[in-house]
Amino acid sequence: MQSVPTAEIITIGDELLYGQVIDTNSAFLGQELGKLGIRVRQITSVSDRADEIVTALDLARTRANVVLTTGGLGPTKDDLTKHILTRYFNTELVLDEPSLRNVEAIFARFNRPVTEVNRQQAFLPASCVPVPNAMGTAPGMWFEDQGTVFVSMPGVPFEMKRMMTDTVLPRLAAHFQVPPIEHIVVQTAGLGESMLAEQIADWEDALPANVKLAYLPSLGAVRLRLTGTDDGQPNLRGRMEALLPALREKLGQHIFAETDIPLEQAVGQLLAARGLTVGTAESCTGGYLAHKLTSVAGSSRYFRGSFIAYHNDIKINQLGVLPETLAAHGAVSEEVVRQMAEGARQRLGTDVALATSGIAGPDGGSEEKPVGTFWLAYADAHRTVARKIVFNRSRQLNIEYVTHALLNLLRLSVPAAE
Helix, strand or coil: CCCCCEEEEEEECHHHHCCCCCCCHHHHHHHHHHHHCCEEEEEEEECCCHHHHHHHHHHHHCCCCEEEEECCCCCCCCCCHHHHHHHHCCCCEEECHHHHHHHHHHHHHCCCCCCHHHHHHHEEECCCEEECCCCCCCCEEEEEECCEEEEEECCCHHHHHHHHHHHHHHHHHHHCCCCCEEEEEEEEECCCHHHHHHHCHHHHHCCCCCEEEEEEEECCEEEEEEEEECCCCCCHHHHHHCCHHHHHHHHHHHEEECCCCCHHHHHHHHHHHHCCCEEEEECCCCCHHHHHHHCCCCHHHCEEEEEECCCHHHHHHHHCCCHHHHHHHCCCCHHHHHHHHHHHHHHHCCCEEEEEEECCCCCCCCCCCCCCEEEEEEECCCCEEEEEEECCCCHHHHHHHHHHHHHHHHHHHCCCCC
16 A cells, blocks of 8 residues: 655745745645645744744655745745745755746736836746746746655745646646545534534444544634545445535434535525525624625525614614513513514515624623623524524624534525425
């Protein structure tokens, strides 16, 4: 059986170490390499110092077959990666005509002359294979040295992702004879990681030796990832899929997708499939629920609109919440959130509606209704369902958790297709 190629990711830039920019590149690279069957051994972030970059390269090549770097390929003086790699591989910079034509074409689209600084981006190490940049002026570089592949890419995420997808991944697949590897993702909501593990313990214990299960928890959800590796037998994926019916039987409605999509996309697919429209009435989430629903391409098929009823006057005048209900129970109550959901459905003309009111914090709570107290509601033409949840972390986490809970309430409550 062939050995699995390994990779190391090196992200370059002082801005990463200072926390001024969040490294999202590594997550994307790890996911894409994993799909290809290349295992990431380590992720390293280094500053723009030449000696630290060289040290990182030296260490990476001792433990990985593939070294991917991002960052430091721009036109400014602090972008050193290309010059460091030129010295590292004992070569020289030469003009790459296709890269120059790409730079010129980009500047021509904006009716601007090519500056000398940008023209210099078309000079690449003589020993590299240029990697085209369809989204920017800085080409990538592919090196092979003593059995290790080195690939340098821009740090700008949309440039790097396009370069990786268009060129680097196909070249890696052709370069390495990667043993077959398969991933299956099952997305769950409504069960915590420990409870979920307990519920499927016997199923997990019975998995074949070449199939491993990983628990990937997030706020309000747990993603189960099955990874199958080559065991010399045919139809690896088919044999893995045959394991799923028993898992579905154990988890039932806690499974919201069997592909790697977010809950809002799964909910959108459900609404579209059943021909239903939805609207929202939000107080404590301030429009975040509407944002999540409309972040999905094609959401105009089912999303009609939203009320952000932060002030009680809006709840009364726009949603029809009764003043006496507010006076008797307060804004954070089952009675009010029910009226909010029903009012939103009627005024927006939707099949279903969601509403929430709560105390996101960090202050504003009371002994009776502490910070982290939330009421959620779902309404359709036949019923209104309300739920109380108590969850208190930070303000932003509270908002995100409540939004996820609302999406899950919608998923579990919508009427079946007629």
